[in-house]
Amino acid sequence: MTAIDFTSFVDELATASGQTILPFFRTALAVENKLSRGFDPVTAADRAAEDAMRSMIRKTFPEHGILGEEYGSEQTDAEYVWVLDPIDGTKSFISGMVAWGTLIGLMRFGEPVYGMMHQPFTRERFAGDSGAANYRGPAGDRDLHVRRCETLSDAVLFTTSPLLMNAADRASFSKVENKAKLSRYGGDCYAYCMLAAGQIDLVIETELKPHDIIPLIPIILGAGGIVTTWENGPPQAGGRIVAAGDARTHAAALELLKS
Numbered sequence: 001m002t003a004i005d006f007t008s009f010v011d012e013l014a015t016a017s018g019q020t021i022l023p024f025f026r027t028a029l030a031v032e033n034k035l036s037r038g039f040d041p042v043t044a045a046d047r048a049a050e051d052a053m054r055s056m057i058r059k060t061f062p063e064h065g066i067l068g069e070e071y072g073s074e075q076t077d078a079e080y081v082w083v084l085d086p087i088d089g090t091k092s093f094i095s096g097m098v099a100w101g102t103l104i105g106l107m108r109f110g111e112p113v114y115g116m117m118h119q120p121f122t123r124e125r126f127a128g129d130s131g132a133a134n135y136r137g138p139a140g141d142r143d144l145h146v147r148r149c150e151t152l153s154d155a156v157l158f159t160t161s162p163l164l165m166n167a168a169d170r171a172s173f174s175k176v177e178n179k180a181k182l183s184r185y186g187g188d189c190y191a192y193c194m195l196a197a198g199q200i201d202l203v204i205e206t207e208l209k210p211h212d213i214i215p216l217i218p219i220i221l222g223a224g225g226i227v228t229t230w231e232n233g234p235p236q237a238g239g240r241i242v243a244a245g246d247a248r249t250h251a252a253a254l255e256l257l258k259s
Contacts, residue, residue: 010104010116010127013056017049017086017102018120024048025121026096043094046070049086049102057082069211081107085211088117089188098122099190105215112236115215117189126193128222133196144223146245147198152179152252155201158191159183165206169240172230173204175256192216192243196223201245202253208238216243226250230257 024045032042050070057066061082065075068084075081082105087093089100101119105112116127124137126144133144149155157180162170177183180202187194187203189212194200196219213227213235220227220243230240232254242257244250 006106006114007127009060010106010114011125013053013104014102014116014118014120014125016052016056017104018118020049020052021045021087021102022120025093029094031094042070042090043087045093046086046090050084053082053084053086053104067211067214069209079108081110083107083112083211083214085189085215088212089190092186092188097186099187101189101193103189103211103215105211105218107214107236110236112214112217115218117193117216117219119190126196126219128196128219130218130221133219133222135197144196144219145198146196146220146223146225147201149201149244149246149249152176152202152249152256153181155180155182155249156199157183157202157204158187158194158200159185159204160188160191161185169206172257172259173206175259176202176204176253179252179256189216192220192227195225195243195245196220198223198245201249203243204241204253204257206240208241210236210238213238213241228254230254 029043047070050068065078065081067073085103087100088103092099101117104116106114114129118125126135135142135144191203195203217227225245227235227243229235235241242253
């Protein structure tokens, strides 16, 4: 069995989670804060969507593991492990903005083999298996490809917010930001998909959890991009992440981030 056998099931998960989430979007829903200091929101939509996806996985693939943002992990030593982030970009979601999405990833023996970002409000799906990536939505269906970008001075750079970084990381990020042609804030998972679509060139983040990045890795790689830690290591564990469409831009960013 290969990752491609799971694509139709991932579509079913995306449809079910979208149907669960959309009735909550742009309503006066209650918001809880996960943190005693700071603000990390969670809503009934997050929990209901993850619960729906977990139920479908348990029923269809009871031998598989699950790693989710809201309900933790189970059977993570299994050959196949599903990685779920029901609403990546909850702060955008509760603000009525559209820069959020449901992340669904699949790992085999600890390696990401398939991923999807579904934005049910805009009716867009970005998917990849590290070998190829594709888009489906109102703009039509097409393959995803990153774009060339020789230097940082040509690059469009995104991060969700520098305020999420500690002081030292923010200073390192600023070195890259000062070299970029354009720097914009916001996006969460959507920024990585725009990189895969060839719309932007660089995404730099910190403090990511595995569920924030694992589903996006096969999409970025499938579109021809690169995604690593700031130390140029594997990104599966999250933490400080750099994604780029061009190896030259990636190398230049890493050089500044480590200096």
